[in-house]
Amino acid sequence: MTTRPEPRDAWTDPGLGAIMSERRKxxxxxxxxLGSLADAEDVVQETYAxxxxxxxxxxxxxxSPGGWLRTVAxxxxxDLLGSxxxxxxxxxxxxxxxxxxxxxxxxxxxxLGATSDPADRVTLDESINMAFxxxxxxxxxxxxxxxxxxxxxxxxxxxxxxxxxxxxxxCRQLATSARxxxxxxxxxxxxxxxxxxxxxxxxxxxxxxxxxxLIELLDPDATGLSDGGGLVxxxxxxxxxxxxxxxxxxxxxxxxxxxxxxRRVNGEPGLVIQQAGTTRTVVAFDFAGDRxxxxxxxxxxxxxxxxxxx
Numbered sequence: 394m395t396t397r398p399e400p401r402d403a404w405t406d407p408g409l410g411a412i413m414s415e416r417r418k419x420x421x422x423x424x425x426x427l428g429s430l431a432d433a434e435d436v437v438q439e440t441y442a443x444x445x446x447x448x449x450x451x452x453x454x455x456x457s458p459g460g461w462l463r464t465v466a467x468x469x470x471x472d473l474l475g476s477x478x479x480x481x482x483x484x485x486x487x488x489x490x491x492x493x494x495x496x497x498x499x500x501x502x503x504x505l506g507a508t509s510d511p512a513d514r515v516t517l518d519e520s521i522n523m524a525f526x527x528x529x530x531x532x533x534x535x536x537x538x539x540x541x542x543x544x545x546x547x548x549x550x551x552x553x554x555x556x557x558x559x560x561x562x563x564c565r566q567l568a569t570s571a572r573x574x575x576x577x578x579x580x581x582x583x584x585x586x587x588x589x590x591x592x593x594x595x596x597x598x599x600x601x602x603x604x605x606x607l608i609e610l611l612d613p614d615a616t617g618l619s620d621g622g623g624l625v626x627x628x629x630x631x632x633x634x635x636x637x638x639x640x641x642x643x644x645x646x647x648x649x650x651x652x653x654x655x656r657r658v659n660g661e662p663g664l665v666i667q668q669a670g671t672t673r674t675v676v677a678f679d680f681a682g683d684r685x686x687x688x689x690x691x692x693x694x695x696x697x698x699x700x701x702x703x
Contacts, residue, residue, distance in 0.1 A: 412444065415459045419466045424515050425541050426470035427477065428490030428526045430699065436473065440466040467538060467556045474534035485623025487630065489689050490526040491696040492675045495657040520545045522661045523677035523689050528578045532571050539564045540571035583680040591685055592662040592678060596653050599641050607638035612684040622693030625673075637688065665700060672700045 419440060423433035440462055444452065455461045481488045493515045515521060520541075529537050535557055542548040542556065543564070550561040550568075557564055583591075591610060598606035611634030621627030631637050645651065651673075654665045658677040666674040675697060679687035691697065 412441075412458055412462070415462050418459070419462060421515055422463060422541070422546060423466055423470055424493075425520060425526075425529070425545060426467070426538060427473060428530060429696075430491050430493065430515070431695070432473060432477070436466050436469045439469055464556055467542060471534055471538050471557065474537060478534075485621070486627050487618045487620050488530075488622075489618060489620035489691050489696075490523060490530070490659075492523065492658050492663075492677060492691050492700070493521070494699055495660070522659045524579060524661075524679040524687065525575070526659070527687075527689070528575055529571075531574060533567075535559065536567045536571045536574075539567035543568045544572065579679075581682065583682060587683065588678070588680055589662045591680060591683070592664065593655060595678075595685060596655060596664060599645060600653055602642050602645055604638050604642050607641060608635050610685055611635075611637055612681050612686045615684070615686055615688070617688040617690070619690040620693050620696070622695060624694055625692050627690075627692050634684075672697055675700055 416437060419437045420433055423436040424430060427433055427436070443465055444458075444462060452458070529541070532540065538557055539553050542553045543550060548556075550564045553564040553568075554561045557567075559567070595607070595610050598610060613634050614632070615634045615637055617628070617631040617637045617640065619627040619629075628640060631640055648668065650668060652667045654667065656663055656665045656675075658664075658675055661677065663678060664676040665672055666676065673692065675691045677689045677691070678685050679689075
Protein backbone atom coordinates (compact mmCIF):
# COMPACT_ATOMS: atom_id res chain seq x y z
CA MET A 394 0.00 0.00 0.00
CA THR A 395 1.12 3.56 -0.68
CA THR A 396 2.20 5.63 2.32
CA ARG A 397 -0.26 8.43 2.90
CA PRO A 398 1.21 11.90 2.34
CA GLU A 399 1.09 14.36 5.20
CA PRO A 400 -2.39 15.94 5.11
CA ARG A 401 -2.88 19.68 5.04
CA ASP A 402 -3.68 21.52 8.26
CA ALA A 403 -7.41 21.43 9.02
CA TRP A 404 -7.27 25.08 10.13
CA THR A 405 -6.13 26.22 6.69
CA ASP A 406 -8.15 23.65 4.74
CA PRO A 407 -11.83 23.91 5.72
CA GLY A 408 -12.69 21.00 3.45
CA LEU A 409 -10.38 18.65 5.33
CA GLY A 410 -12.89 18.03 8.11
CA ALA A 411 -15.50 16.86 5.61
CA ILE A 412 -12.98 14.59 3.91
CA MET A 413 -11.77 13.03 7.16
CA SER A 414 -15.34 12.57 8.39
CA GLU A 415 -15.68 9.91 5.71
CA ARG A 416 -13.16 7.70 7.51
CA ARG A 417 -15.72 5.78 9.57
CA LYS A 418 -17.83 5.07 6.47
CA UNK A 419 -14.76 3.85 4.62
CA UNK A 420 -13.69 1.57 7.49
CA UNK A 421 -17.19 0.09 7.66
CA UNK A 422 -17.34 -0.40 3.90
CA UNK A 423 -13.91 -2.01 3.63
CA UNK A 424 -14.38 -4.30 6.63
CA UNK A 425 -17.61 -5.71 5.23
CA UNK A 426 -15.93 -6.18 1.86
CA LEU A 427 -12.79 -7.87 3.23
CA GLY A 428 -13.58 -9.32 6.67
CA SER A 429 -10.29 -7.96 7.99
CA LEU A 430 -9.71 -4.82 10.03
CA ALA A 431 -6.05 -4.74 9.07
CA ASP A 432 -6.88 -4.86 5.36
CA ALA A 433 -9.67 -2.32 5.85
CA GLU A 434 -7.21 0.09 7.45
CA ASP A 435 -4.83 -0.38 4.52
CA VAL A 436 -7.63 0.33 2.06
CA VAL A 437 -8.59 3.54 3.84
CA GLN A 438 -4.97 4.68 3.98
CA GLU A 439 -4.52 4.01 0.28
CA THR A 440 -7.77 5.80 -0.52
CA TYR A 441 -6.67 8.94 1.30
CA ALA A 442 -3.22 8.68 -0.27
CA UNK A 443 -4.84 8.86 -3.71
CA UNK A 444 -6.93 11.85 -2.66
CA UNK A 445 -3.95 13.80 -1.37
CA UNK A 446 -1.87 12.86 -4.42
CA UNK A 447 -4.21 15.04 -6.51
CA UNK A 448 -3.71 18.74 -6.92
CA UNK A 449 -6.05 21.20 -5.21
CA UNK A 450 -7.64 21.96 -8.59
CA UNK A 451 -8.32 18.28 -9.23
CA UNK A 452 -9.88 17.89 -5.78
CA UNK A 453 -12.08 20.96 -6.25
CA UNK A 454 -13.33 19.56 -9.55
CA UNK A 455 -14.84 16.54 -7.76
CA UNK A 456 -18.50 17.28 -7.06
CA SER A 457 -18.84 14.73 -4.24
CA PRO A 458 -15.54 14.05 -2.43
CA GLY A 459 -17.24 11.51 -0.14
CA GLY A 460 -18.65 9.63 -3.10
CA TRP A 461 -15.23 9.70 -4.77
CA LEU A 462 -13.56 8.27 -1.66
CA ARG A 463 -16.10 5.46 -1.33
CA THR A 464 -15.83 4.61 -5.02
CA VAL A 465 -12.04 4.43 -4.86
CA ALA A 466 -12.14 2.37 -1.65
CA UNK A 467 -14.62 -0.06 -3.23
CA UNK A 468 -12.42 -0.54 -6.28
CA UNK A 469 -9.37 -1.16 -4.10
CA UNK A 470 -11.39 -3.74 -2.15
CA UNK A 471 -12.46 -5.44 -5.38
CA ASP A 472 -8.82 -5.74 -6.42
CA LEU A 473 -7.80 -7.00 -2.98
CA LEU A 474 -10.52 -9.65 -2.91
CA GLY A 475 -8.99 -11.33 -5.92
CA SER A 476 -5.53 -11.44 -4.37
CA UNK A 477 -6.98 -12.37 -0.95
CA UNK A 478 -8.27 -15.63 -2.38
CA UNK A 479 -4.75 -16.57 -3.45
CA UNK A 480 -3.34 -15.55 -0.05
CA UNK A 481 -5.93 -17.59 1.82
CA UNK A 482 -5.13 -20.68 -0.20
CA UNK A 483 -1.68 -20.49 1.40
CA UNK A 484 -3.03 -19.62 4.85
CA UNK A 485 -2.16 -22.15 7.54
CA UNK A 486 -5.39 -23.84 8.62
CA UNK A 487 -8.86 -22.32 8.48
CA UNK A 488 -9.22 -18.61 7.65
CA UNK A 489 -11.92 -16.78 9.60
CA UNK A 490 -12.95 -13.12 9.46
CA UNK A 491 -11.41 -10.85 12.06
CA UNK A 492 -13.79 -10.47 15.05
CA UNK A 493 -14.65 -7.01 16.36
CA UNK A 494 -15.99 -6.03 19.79
CA UNK A 495 -18.88 -3.75 20.62
CA UNK A 496 -17.88 -0.09 20.84
CA UNK A 497 -18.25 -0.07 24.62
CA UNK A 498 -15.77 -2.93 24.83
CA UNK A 499 -13.47 -1.74 22.04
CA UNK A 500 -10.04 -2.58 23.39
CA UNK A 501 -7.50 0.16 23.79
CA UNK A 502 -5.01 -2.13 22.15
CA UNK A 503 -2.76 -1.07 19.31
CA UNK A 504 -4.85 -2.35 16.44
CA LEU A 505 -6.64 0.84 15.65
CA GLY A 506 -4.36 3.31 17.39
CA ALA A 507 -3.76 3.98 21.04
CA THR A 508 -6.35 6.76 21.00
CA SER A 509 -9.11 4.31 19.99
CA ASP A 510 -10.44 6.94 17.59
CA PRO A 511 -14.23 6.52 17.22
CA ALA A 512 -13.81 7.13 13.49
CA ASP A 513 -11.92 3.85 13.28
CA ARG A 514 -14.67 1.74 14.80
CA VAL A 515 -16.87 -0.62 12.87
CA THR A 516 -20.59 0.02 13.25
CA LEU A 517 -22.20 -3.24 14.30
CA ASP A 518 -25.45 -4.43 12.77
CA GLU A 519 -26.84 -7.62 11.24
CA SER A 520 -24.58 -7.17 8.20
CA ILE A 521 -21.49 -7.66 10.34
CA ASN A 522 -22.13 -10.79 12.39
CA MET A 523 -19.72 -13.66 11.90
CA ALA A 524 -22.24 -15.91 10.16
CA PHE A 525 -22.91 -13.19 7.60
CA UNK A 526 -19.20 -12.57 7.00
CA UNK A 527 -18.49 -16.28 6.60
CA UNK A 528 -21.17 -16.50 3.88
CA UNK A 529 -19.65 -13.44 2.18
CA UNK A 530 -16.36 -15.36 2.03
CA UNK A 531 -18.04 -17.95 -0.19
CA UNK A 532 -18.98 -15.36 -2.81
CA UNK A 533 -17.02 -14.27 -5.84
CA UNK A 534 -15.36 -10.84 -5.46
CA UNK A 535 -17.90 -9.26 -7.82
CA UNK A 536 -20.85 -10.84 -5.99
CA UNK A 537 -19.55 -9.65 -2.65
CA UNK A 538 -18.91 -6.09 -3.76
CA UNK A 539 -22.24 -5.80 -5.59
CA UNK A 540 -24.18 -7.23 -2.66
CA UNK A 541 -22.46 -5.14 0.03
CA UNK A 542 -22.76 -1.91 -1.95
CA UNK A 543 -26.41 -2.43 -2.92
CA UNK A 544 -28.00 -4.35 -0.06
CA UNK A 545 -25.96 -2.98 2.84
CA UNK A 546 -24.96 0.52 1.74
CA UNK A 547 -27.92 1.16 -0.59
CA UNK A 548 -26.00 2.06 -3.73
CA UNK A 549 -28.08 2.01 -6.90
CA UNK A 550 -27.20 -0.63 -9.47
CA UNK A 551 -25.90 2.00 -11.93
CA UNK A 552 -23.55 3.21 -9.17
CA UNK A 553 -22.48 -0.36 -8.42
CA UNK A 554 -21.92 -0.97 -12.13
CA UNK A 555 -19.52 1.96 -12.34
CA UNK A 556 -17.45 0.49 -9.52
CA UNK A 557 -17.55 -3.17 -10.53
CA UNK A 558 -17.11 -2.52 -14.23
CA UNK A 559 -20.22 -4.42 -15.33
CA UNK A 560 -23.68 -3.44 -16.54
CA UNK A 561 -26.42 -2.55 -14.03
CA UNK A 562 -28.31 -5.66 -15.12
CA UNK A 563 -25.27 -7.84 -14.43
CA CYS A 564 -24.82 -6.22 -11.02
CA ARG A 565 -28.45 -6.88 -10.18
CA GLN A 566 -27.88 -10.55 -11.04
CA LEU A 567 -24.75 -10.63 -8.87
CA ALA A 568 -26.66 -9.21 -5.90
CA THR A 569 -29.51 -11.67 -6.45
CA SER A 570 -27.09 -14.59 -6.51
CA ALA A 571 -25.46 -13.33 -3.30
CA ARG A 572 -28.86 -12.97 -1.65
CA UNK A 573 -29.64 -16.62 -2.44
CA UNK A 574 -26.42 -17.67 -0.73
CA UNK A 575 -27.39 -15.70 2.37
CA UNK A 576 -30.87 -17.24 2.52
CA UNK A 577 -29.56 -20.76 1.96
CA UNK A 578 -27.00 -20.41 4.75
CA UNK A 579 -29.47 -19.00 7.29
CA UNK A 580 -32.95 -20.35 6.57
CA UNK A 581 -34.36 -19.55 10.05
CA UNK A 582 -33.58 -17.02 12.75
CA UNK A 583 -33.20 -17.66 16.48
CA UNK A 584 -34.61 -14.87 18.69
CA UNK A 585 -32.01 -12.59 20.27
CA UNK A 586 -32.92 -13.50 23.86
CA UNK A 587 -32.59 -17.20 23.05
CA UNK A 588 -29.19 -16.67 21.41
CA UNK A 589 -27.90 -14.93 24.53
CA UNK A 590 -29.30 -17.67 26.78
CA UNK A 591 -27.68 -20.40 24.68
CA UNK A 592 -24.26 -18.77 24.92
CA UNK A 593 -24.66 -18.25 28.67
CA UNK A 594 -25.67 -21.89 29.20
CA UNK A 595 -22.82 -23.00 26.94
CA UNK A 596 -20.32 -21.01 29.04
CA UNK A 597 -21.61 -22.49 32.30
CA UNK A 598 -21.58 -26.04 30.93
CA UNK A 599 -18.05 -25.64 29.57
CA UNK A 600 -16.77 -24.22 32.87
CA UNK A 601 -18.40 -27.11 34.74
CA UNK A 602 -17.00 -29.64 32.24
CA UNK A 603 -20.54 -30.94 31.87
CA UNK A 604 -20.30 -32.89 28.64
CA UNK A 605 -23.96 -33.95 28.66
CA UNK A 606 -25.12 -30.34 28.97
CA LEU A 607 -22.79 -29.30 26.14
CA ILE A 608 -24.10 -32.06 23.88
CA GLU A 609 -27.65 -30.94 24.62
CA LEU A 610 -26.83 -27.34 23.65
CA LEU A 611 -25.05 -28.27 20.41
CA ASP A 612 -26.82 -29.27 17.22
CA PRO A 613 -26.00 -32.91 16.35
CA ASP A 614 -24.52 -31.66 13.06
CA ALA A 615 -22.74 -28.65 14.58
CA THR A 616 -19.39 -27.58 13.13
CA GLY A 617 -16.44 -26.08 14.98
CA LEU A 618 -13.70 -24.11 13.21
CA SER A 619 -10.56 -22.65 14.75
CA ASP A 620 -8.24 -20.06 13.18
CA GLY A 621 -4.68 -19.92 14.51
CA GLY A 622 -3.03 -18.68 11.33
CA GLY A 623 -0.03 -20.94 11.95
CA LEU A 624 0.97 -18.69 14.87
CA VAL A 625 -0.76 -20.66 17.64
CA UNK A 626 -2.26 -24.11 17.92
CA UNK A 627 -5.70 -24.48 16.39
CA UNK A 628 -7.96 -27.52 16.39
CA UNK A 629 -8.87 -29.03 13.02
CA UNK A 630 -12.42 -28.69 11.70
CA UNK A 631 -14.69 -30.64 14.04
CA UNK A 632 -18.10 -31.90 12.96
CA UNK A 633 -20.78 -33.23 15.31
CA UNK A 634 -22.11 -31.92 18.59
CA UNK A 635 -20.72 -34.77 20.66
CA UNK A 636 -17.28 -34.52 19.06
CA UNK A 637 -17.17 -30.76 19.71
CA UNK A 638 -18.28 -31.25 23.32
CA UNK A 639 -15.52 -33.80 23.94
CA UNK A 640 -12.94 -31.48 22.38
CA UNK A 641 -14.11 -28.60 24.62
CA UNK A 642 -13.76 -30.75 27.74
CA UNK A 643 -10.25 -31.74 26.62
CA UNK A 644 -9.28 -28.09 26.18
CA UNK A 645 -10.51 -27.21 29.66
CA UNK A 646 -8.59 -30.15 31.11
CA UNK A 647 -5.34 -29.10 29.42
CA UNK A 648 -5.71 -25.45 30.47
CA UNK A 649 -7.70 -25.29 33.73
CA UNK A 650 -6.73 -21.64 34.30
CA UNK A 651 -8.86 -20.35 31.41
CA UNK A 652 -11.35 -17.57 32.12
CA UNK A 653 -14.50 -17.42 29.99
CA UNK A 654 -16.17 -14.03 29.57
CA UNK A 655 -19.50 -13.30 27.91
CA ARG A 656 -18.95 -10.59 25.32
CA ARG A 657 -20.65 -9.43 22.16
CA VAL A 658 -18.69 -10.52 19.10
CA ASN A 659 -19.58 -8.72 15.87
CA GLY A 660 -22.81 -7.61 17.51
CA GLU A 661 -23.85 -11.11 18.63
CA PRO A 662 -23.49 -13.02 21.92
CA GLY A 663 -20.05 -14.61 22.09
CA LEU A 664 -17.21 -15.57 24.39
CA VAL A 665 -13.76 -14.20 25.09
CA ILE A 666 -11.31 -16.73 26.52
CA GLN A 667 -8.48 -15.33 28.61
CA GLN A 668 -5.46 -16.88 30.24
CA ALA A 669 -3.51 -14.94 32.86
CA GLY A 670 -5.46 -11.83 31.89
CA THR A 671 -4.57 -12.06 28.19
CA THR A 672 -7.16 -12.72 25.50
CA ARG A 673 -6.28 -15.98 23.76
CA THR A 674 -9.44 -16.76 21.82
CA VAL A 675 -12.62 -15.06 20.68
CA VAL A 676 -15.55 -17.38 19.97
CA ALA A 677 -18.50 -16.47 17.75
CA PHE A 678 -21.61 -18.59 17.33
CA ASP A 679 -24.44 -19.28 14.93
CA PHE A 680 -27.67 -20.96 15.85
CA ALA A 681 -30.36 -23.25 14.48
CA GLY A 682 -33.56 -23.19 16.48
CA ASP A 683 -32.77 -23.91 20.12
CA ARG A 684 -29.23 -25.16 19.55
CA UNK A 685 -25.79 -23.92 18.59
CA UNK A 686 -25.03 -24.79 14.97
CA UNK A 687 -21.60 -23.21 14.41
CA UNK A 688 -18.63 -22.25 16.57
CA UNK A 689 -15.88 -20.05 15.17
CA UNK A 690 -12.84 -19.75 17.43
CA UNK A 691 -10.39 -17.06 16.34
CA UNK A 692 -6.99 -17.64 17.97
CA UNK A 693 -4.66 -15.90 15.53
CA UNK A 694 -3.14 -13.16 17.75
CA UNK A 695 -2.91 -10.79 14.78
CA UNK A 696 -6.72 -10.86 14.60
CA UNK A 697 -7.20 -10.29 18.33
CA UNK A 698 -5.54 -6.87 18.59
CA UNK A 699 -8.78 -4.93 19.28
CA UNK A 700 -9.50 -7.34 22.15
CA UNK A 701 -6.09 -6.96 23.80
CA UNK A 702 -5.67 -4.45 26.57
CA UNK A 703 -2.31 -2.66 26.87
